Amino acid sequence: MGFGEVNKLHTGSRGGDNYETVNEESPVTKSSMCHLSLNLRDDATNERFKFVLKLLALPFLPPEHFQETFERLDDRASEALAPVMDYVYRTWIRSPVFEIHHWSVFMTAIRTNNDVEGWHNKLNTGVATGAVPFYHLVSVLYVEASDISLGMKMVSEGKMQRYQRKKTRQMEGRVFSLWQQYCERTINASQLLQGCASIYGPPVH
Structure with missing residues (x-):
């Protein structure tokens, strides 16, 4: 059918x-x-x-x-x-x-798993390519786990920030601007969807 x-x-x-x-x-x-x-x-x-x-x-x-x-x-x-x-x-x-x-990703800055993918790629590069001995992998993961507490502390104190490309920051700014207008009721739901679609979707004429 x-x-x-x-x-x-x-x-x-x-x-x-x-x-x-x-x-x-x-x-x-x-x-x-x-x-x-x-x-x-x-x-x-x-x-x-x-x-x-x-x-x-x-x-x-x-x-x-x-x-x-x-x-x-x-x-x-x-x-x-x-x-x-x-x-x-x-x-x-x-x-x-x-x-x-x-x-729902409303008013959310991080909407992808790019950070996780970045960490995973870094881990793969550090470990090497091909088959990795199990005990070598365990030692590498142990070092990574040991840095978690320090990383969390640095983030909470504002000493470590997330890197964003200029283009990404501009897109984020446009999305949050639309969200702000929506919260202020200067645009409706249809206009919000249309605006977000124009930012992330392919160009439509």
Whole structure:
């Protein structure tokens, strides 16, 4: 069954206890999501593409505003995007594993695992490449663990700071500016999503 054959699940059926899922014969799989993404990327000016960018920016909202904003987006979603909306609703909005506040990044400066990846790369470089003897690895990890208390103290005293590239700092400044405007109610949720999508998403004309 293609996207056009899937009935759109309107907010009314999602919001209450009478929620119905997409036909089980046509589950939203990773391949179908990728297929839809490729179709959208063929034309960057496609309205569906702009819509999906706003949908992907939902984590930038406060957790308590997710449900209402998602419902408004769902009301505007086209039939072709019904599987995507259903996937987001079942996997994230009503997830039995992750609560909304777990994946909301509202007013959060560190939103990636880049720091962990940086530490991991540094560790790999220090240990060497290829197979590492177990006892050598243990000794290296022991040295790393011994520095944790000192590192925490330096961070708390402001003697150690996180390095950010100029471009990253500028992007952070734009995001926090949008958050400030949202808190001051000078922009609405739709404008916040659109602003964040324009910062992190590919250019759309």
